[in-house]
Each structure stands twice: as C-alpha cells, then as structure tokens.
Amino acid sequence: MITLTPARFTDFCARFDPAFELEARRCATITPTAVEIPPACLAALQAKYPPIPRAHPAAPPKPRGLGDVVALFAEPIARASDAVLGTHLVGCNACAERRAALNKLVPKL
Numbered sequence: 001m002i003t004l005t006p007a008r009f010t011d012f013c014a015r016f017d018p019a020f021e022l023e024a025r026r027c028a029t030i031t032p033t034a035v036e037i038p039p040a041c042l043a044a045l046q047a048k049y050p051p052i053p054r055a056h057p058a059a060p061p062k063p064r065g066l067g068d069v070v071a072l073f074a075e076p077i078a079r080a081s082d083a084v085l086g087t088h089l090v091g092c093n094a095c096a097e098r099r100a101a102l103n104k105l106v107p108k109l
Contacts, residue, residue, distance in 0.1 A: 001029075001036040001037065001038060001039075002036065002037050002038075002039055002042060003034050003035070003036050004034070004035045004037070005033070005034065005035070006030070006032070006033075006034070006035055009024075009028075009035040009037075015051045015052060015054075016045075016046075016049045016050075016051055016052060017049045017052065019049065020045055020048075020049040023045055023048075024037060024041070024042070024045055027041035028041075063109060064103060064107065064108070065102065065103035065104075065105075065106050065107045065108060065109060066102040066103060066105060066106035066109060067098065067099035067100060067101065067102030067103035067104075068099065068103060069109060070098075070099065070102055071095070071099050074095070075090070078090050078092075078095070
C-alpha cells in the first residue's frame, strides 16, 4: 500500500485529469489522517491518465548591455518611489533613452 496524507494525495491528484482523483478515491482506503492506495491501482490510473503538462513561467530576459543591468536595479526603486512618494518615474522616456544610450555605450557584459 502507498500511504499519503490527505493533503499530499490531493496535491498528487492535481497533476492529472480530475477523473483521476475520483477513480483513485474508489480504490483507496481513506481515513482522516491517511489515504492508502494499492500500487497496482495507482499504476493503472497513471497509465490511463497521463500527467497534465505544466506551463513553466518564462525566464526574464538576460541583460544585453549596461543599460539593461542598470534598469534591473533602477526599476524596482522607481516603482517603490512611485508608490510611496507619488512620483511618476516608471515608464518615463528619459529612463528609456538613458537605457538605450548605456546599451549602445557598453553593448555586452
């Protein structure tokens, strides 16, 4: 028998089609503290319901030049300043121009 906590069982079943959990509950022994499922039943269900592919979050773009590196540090500071002080630094054209100029000056780091 494979023994899981009810929370772990629910997390495990979330990787599959919703029908997976319904069928798994039919062949499992469920108590308030544990879910016991026979390995043969689990193997049959995994063959019947392949895991749902998860979308991976896109990685942030790698910095290209000096302007991109400066922007990585300056943008969060600008967002915080806008929120606390009521300034309008995010999306300012001067920042974009400065970033482009620094990237042109030092294109690869």
